[in-house]
Amino acid sequence: MHSLIIFASGTGTNxxxxxxxxxxxxxxxxxxxxxxxxxxGVLGIAEREGIPTLLxxxxxxxxxxxxxxxxxxxxxxxxxxxxxxxxxxxxxNAFPDKIINIHPALLPKYGGKGMYGHxxxxxxxxxxxKESGITIHxxxxxxxxxxxxxxxxxPVMPADTPDTLAQRVHKLxxxxxxxAVEYLLANS
Ligand code: GRF
Numbered sequence: 668m669h670s671l672i673i674f675a676s677g678t679g680t681n682x683x684x685x686x687x688x689x690x691x692x693x694x695x696x697x698x699x700x701x702x703x704x705x706x707x708g709v710l711g712i713a714e715r716e717g718i719p720t721l722l723x724x725x726x727x728x729x730x731x732x733x734x735x736x737x738x739x740x741x742x743x744x745x746x747x748x749x750x751x752x753x754x755x756x757x758x759x760n761a762f763p764d765k766i767i768n769i770h771p772a773l774l775p776k777y778g779g780k781g782m783y784g785h786x787x788x789x790x791x792x793x794x795x796x797k798e799s800g801i802t803i804h805x806x807x808x809x810x811x812x813x814x815x816x817x818x819x820x821x822p823v824m825p826a827d828t829p830d831t832l833a834q835r836v837h838k839l840x841x842x843x844x845x846x847a848v849e850y851l852l853a854n855s
Contacts, residue, residue: 669695669743669852676702677749679709680837681769681844685746686716688845695852698740703728703752728752734761743852747806748844751783754806766806767851769844771836773818774802778811788829788836796823799832801839803847817847 671689675682682700689695700713701721713720727733734757737745747754747768754766770778772787777799782790791799800820805813819839823832 668693670698670740671695671848672699672701672737672740672742672745673697673709673748674701674745674750674754675709675748676704676707676751677709679707679712679749681748681840682709683712684841685748685845685848686712686718688849692849694849695743698742699737701737701750703750709749725752729755729757731757734758737762743855744848746844746848754808756808759806759808764805767816767847768804768806768811768813769840770802770804770811771799771833771840772802773798773800773820774804774811774815778802782811785829785833788832791823792827792829792832799823799836801836801843803844816851817843819843 673682673685686697697718699719699721700709701723702710703723705722710720721736723733742765745762745766747766759766772791777787777790798820800818802815803817804815807813821835821839
């Protein structure tokens with residue numbers, strides 16, 4: 668069975684969607700959740716699911732010891748799901764083509780430093796875009812610039828606020844992220 672590692676530091680709804688999907692189909696299991704934020708919602712999800720967690724900080728994320736701790740789980744993929752820090756080269760070098768991320772907009776627009784959470788949806792609405800969506804992509808050493816794996820679109824409605832747009836985008840994320848992971852596992 669494939670082993671998956673999730674990096675997350677937020678509420679963890681994408682992590683929960685991925686855990687539930689693979690619990691149901693049995694093709695993979697989430698063997699570790701890595702988090703940089705004590706008290707983050709995703710840690711409660713990990714506890715309920717009996718998944719080990721690893722808290723990291725600005726120093727330990729760059730250390731060789733982390734690479735070894737991750738390698739011990741022999742991950743088929745490392746999945747970023749609401750992980751806000753830049754992934755250091757120690758990790759992108761150790762796990763080439765194995766780290767993926769989800770971004771709540773249609774890259775290459777509305778990506779890069781500072782483009783996260785509500786900032787993304789505010790920018791999309793302010794620009795008068797008629798559609799937004801999600802981008803699932805490989806992670807390299809530059810923010811939001813790795814090769815695109817999948818994009819899915821949704822409309823931006825005239826009455827949308829950043830919150831209502833975020834909700835629509837989140838639904839796309841929960842539907843497509845587990846399926847993209849399943850596709851990559853089957854084709855790796
Ligand atoms: C998602 O919108 C994702 O696109 C972004 O961070 C958010 C995480 O949300 N990278 P959640 O913690 O999975 O609910």
